[in-house]
Structures are given as C-alpha cells and as structure tokens.
Amino acid sequence: MRFINLDHGLELYGPETFPIPEHLAALASNPTIIACPGSTTCTKGLVNCWAAADEIRQVLTGQHLQEVRINISGCPNNCAHGAVSDIGLVGLLQKRNGKLAESYRLFRGGGNGRNDKPAKQSEIIYAQDIAAAVKRLLEPAKSDEDQNQRLFFPYP
Ligand code: SF4
Numbered sequence: 001m002r003f004i005n006l007d008h009g010l011e012l013y014g015p016e017t018f019p020i021p022e023h024l025a026a027l028a029s030n031p032t033i034i035a036c037p038g039s040t041t042c043t044k045g046l047v048n049c050w051a052a053a054d055e056i057r058q059v060l061t062g063q064h065l066q067e068v069r070i071n072i073s074g075c076p077n078n079c080a081h082g083a084v085s086d087i088g089l090v091g092l093l094q095k096r097n098g099k100l101a102e103s104y105r106l107f108r109g110g111g112n113g114r115n116d117k118p119a120k121q122s123e124i125i126y127a128q129d130i131a132a133a134v135k136r137l138l139e140p141a142k143s144d145e146d147q148n149q150r151l152f153f154p155y156p
Pocket residue numbers: 036037038039042043044045046073074075076077078079080
C-alpha cells in the first residue's frame with residue numbers, strides 16, 4: 001500500500017518491516033526538508049529552492065535533527081507553508097551590488113501545522129548564505145540570551 005503524505009513524501013506499507021538500505025539509513029537523522037520546485041520549473045519561482053534544500057541538507061547531515069522541519073518556498077505564494085514551520089524560507093529577490101540576488105525571508109518557530117502557532121518573520125538572507133545561517137540557528141545555544149534570540153528553539 002502506498003500513500004503520498006501531506007509533506008509530499010511517499011509512504012510505503014506492507015505486512016513486514018524491512019531495514020532501510022545503508023545508503024538511506026545515513027539520512028534518517030536529517031531534518032525533514034520540504035521544498036517547492038521554485039525557479040527550476042515553476043513560472044512564479046524567484047529562487048532555486050532545490051539547490052538551497054540540498055545545501056542545507058549537506059551542512060546538517062549527521063546532526064540528529066530529525067525532529068526539525070524546514071519548509072522552503074520559491075516565492076511569496078509560499079506553497080511549502082514556511083509560515084508555520086520550525087524554519088521557513090520564502091524566496092525573494094533583493095539588490096546586491098546593483099544586481100538582483102536570490103534571497104530568502106526567514107521564518108522561525110511555527111507549530112508545523114500541529115497547532116495554531118505561526119512562525120515569526122525575521123531577517124532576509126542571501127541565498128548563498130542560507131545553509132550557514134540555518135546551521136547556525138540549529139546549533140546549541142551558548143546562553144539564555146542566545147536562546148531567547150533564537151525565539152523558539154528547543155533544540156537540543
Ligand atoms: S511557492 Fe511560488 S515558486 Fe513555489 S511552487 Fe508555489 S508558486 Fe511556484
């Protein structure tokens with residue numbers, strides 16, 4: 001039996017459990033990252049969400065952040081629902097050195113759709129810096145003040 005779930009993931013059900021193949025088991029502790037196609041195929045897309053998702057996945061691999069959800073949308077239509085997730089990224093273009101540069105508006109602290117808690121909007125980050133910014137957000141807080149500045153993170 002197969003289902004496509006609300007995260008657009010594929011769920012497989014059968015009469016017996018089976019071990020996850022080794023090359024996939026390494027991904028089991030990764031955060032859930034949901035990204036719309038953005039500028040790869042969507043005519044509304046302003047940024048390449050899949051590239052951002054891949055960069056974020058690479059810097060977070062092995063960090064045991066499987067409880068974290070990161071939702072990435074390629075334009076303000078926000079089809080990936082970043083405004084309710086732990087970390088939401090919504091694409092936009094902003095000028096940098098006179099040219100338009102891919103960027104993301106950052107949202108933090110949503111309830112992931114499990115409650116009515118919206119994420120709070122915070123800074124706008126250039127796409128080239130987004131993986132490092134997300135990694136920094138998920139690092140352990142060094143003090144209470146540091147924790148408060150992160151607005152929400154219960155991790156770790
Ligand atoms: S959020 Fe924007 S870019 Fe992404 S699928 Fe929706 S309309 Fe397209």
